Amino acid sequence: MAETPSNSDSSAEEKAKIKYVDLYEAENKIYTRKITGFYQAIRRYTGLPLIAGYLLLPWLMIEGHPAVLFDLPERKFHILWLTFWPQDFMLLAWLLIISAFSLFTVTVMFGRVWCGFTCPQTVWTLMFISVEHFFEGDRNKQIKLDKQGWSLEKILRKGGKHTVWVLIALITGLTFVGYFVPIRELISGLIPHQNATTGMLVVDAHPAAIFWTIFFTGMTYLNAGWLREQVCKYMCPYARFQSVMYDKDTLAVHYDASRGETRGPRKMKEDPKQKGLGDCIDCSWCVQVCPVDIDIRDGLQFECINCGLCVDACNAVMDKMEYPRGLIRFASEDELENGKTKFFRPRLFGYALGVVLMIGAFIGAIIIRTPLSVDVARDRGARLYRISNDQVQNVYTVKINNMSQEAHEYDIQVSGDYPFRLHHYMEVELEAGEVFTIPLRVSVERAQLDVEKTDLTFKITSKTDPLLTATEESPFIGPAVKSK
Structure with missing residues (x-):
């Protein structure tokens, strides 16, 4: 009769399988192998337009302002042909x-x-890695260069790499600040010039703009040049909660263990089945190209960013070995187990339907959005109301926000269940983007007011554009009504 392993033996085996990681241990530098392929091309076609858009949008002018400008001092947010205000926070x-x-x-x-x-983070990191490959060569050359002593060649290669890194980081930092300060003013303000009075070199840029430019330049250099995969592993929360959104039919980078195992080297055109081997030749290219330094053959891991570089590397090896592609590929767990993936499933349909409905509602809100807002606040002083000449009066503070790009002359009207009227009223002319506050006194005959509290509606209408209108309700308070 076979012996059953004791509990102590099984617990020892489980402990042996546990991999302990010291979070405070210094990370070893990752040397990535340069690779070409289908997914690398996709990244180029998606990354370059995004980088170009990021760099060019602050320079593109629309109706006298940058295409995208978050003007915090003026509390205006220009996005293409639209201008948003704090009232548009929703x-x-x-x-x-x-x-x-x-x-x-x-x-x-x-x-x-x-x-x-x-x-x-990924786009800029791969950009910095490309610069590193240009100056220091591919993976093996980089390892060799780092191991050798300092020489003129090493100084020139390292110096050239870091110079270009700083230049890219500076352009990135300037562009980012250019979304909050007009970039032409920012750059011209950063250029030193001689003060006519003191003769000293000065810059006109605001100290805050200078600080944030330096800050984002330094953070870009640090994140993309040095931290790299550590941002994805330890700093980005998305890597942690991705498992909540995954299901058995989610497409992700997987290693087909049923086809690849058992791993092992072999000669070209040698039948692996005769040696009891799978298609994986254990070349470790999939590990060498990985920007987060994981082995996809160990299964799905939270560090994996689905960049597809290991897929391109493995396909290149499979082509050389004249094996079918797809040993490492984008697949689902269902496909690996059952041979097919369910693309139409309730969870995915629910998310997609929610996105479509919200996008439709958002576009509708933008279309019907009125570039005018009004806020009304009733005076909450010691006296809730005032009685003068047999009239009940309330005082209000009306704030009109002209969010239009044109000047307008606005008319103010009040209405309600009683014959209210305005005192000392004058028409208001507001410039584009102007916010104007005006105190208004509203009255009604005391004999006509038979309630203690009623609602009053303020209506603001442009005299040049009757469709440009806004309304706001506020209570009107009167004396208590004596019971008959």
Whole structure:
């Protein structure tokens, strides 16, 4: 009769399988192998337009302002042909919700393709890695260069790499600040010039603009040049909650263990089945190209950003060995187990439907959005109301916000269940983007007011554009009505 292993033996085996990681241990430098392929080309075609758009949008002028400008001092946010104000905060909130649900939808379907192809951290990191390959060569040359002593060649290669890194980081930092300060003013303000009075070199840029330019330049250099994969592993929260959105039909980078095992080297055109081997030749190219330094053959891991570089590397090896491609590929767990993936499933349909409905509602809100707002506050002084000449009077503070890009002359009217009228009223002319506050006194005959509290409606209408109108309600308070 076979002996059953004791509990102590089984627990010892389980402990032996546990991999302990010291979070405070210094990370070893990752040397990535340069690779070409289908997914690398996709990244180029998606990354370059994103980089170009990021760099060019602050320079593009629309109706006298940059295409995208978040003007914090003026509290105006220009996005293409639209201008948003703090009163439009709800639209911004909805836009963020739509972005989040879109990200959830894409993740349920294709896994972390955002991280692998369009995330700025990934795009800028791969850009810095490309510069590193240009100056220091591919993986083996980089390892050799780092091991050798300092020489003129090493100084020139390292110096050239870091110079270009700083230049890219500076352009990135300037562009980012250019979304908050007009970039032409920013750059001209950063150029030193001689003061006519003191003769000293000075710059006209605001100290805050200088600080944030230096800050984002330094953070870009640090994140893309040095931290790299550590941002994805330890700093980005998306890597942690991605498992909540994954299901058995989510497409992600997988290693087909049923086809690849058992691993082992072999000669070209040698039948692996005769040696009891799978298609994996254990070349470790999939590990050498990985920007986060994981072995995809160990299964799905939270560090994996689905960049597809290991797929390109493995396909290149399979082509050389004249094996079918797809040993490492984008696939689902269902496909690996059952041979097929369910693309239409309730969870994905629910996310997609929610995104479509929210986008439709958002576009509708933008179309019907009125570039005029009004806030009315009733005076809450010691006296809630005033009685003068048999009239009950309330005082209000009306704030009109002309969010239009043109000047308008506005007419103010009041209405309610009683014959209210305005005192000392004058028409208001506001410039484009102007916010104007005016105190108004509203009265009604005391004999006609038979309630203690009623609602009053203020209506603001442009005299040149009757469709440009806004309304706001506020209470009107009167004396207590004596019971008969």
